[in-house]
Amino acid sequence: MGISWHVPCLYRGMGKTLEKIRSDPRVSEVYADSDGVWIYLRNGWGNGNPQEHIIVEDTVTEAYRKMRNILPCSCEQCTSA
């Protein structure tokens, strides 16, 4: 089977979770491509690691789970904008 899949398959049945991610006030943008699911966080939020403002996971479910780690971020990038 491998781990390859097509984006439409990824979205199928994942609409609700994607919508939950997208509607989170800490999220600026979310999309899925062949590299995985990308969640871009708004200024002032990080993924729990210093100066990282993006969550990348293979699946929508995993990405949504990782949102638990989101923490307020006050790095230079966040405070300068």
Ligand SMILES: [Zn+2]
């Ligand atoms: Zn930051």
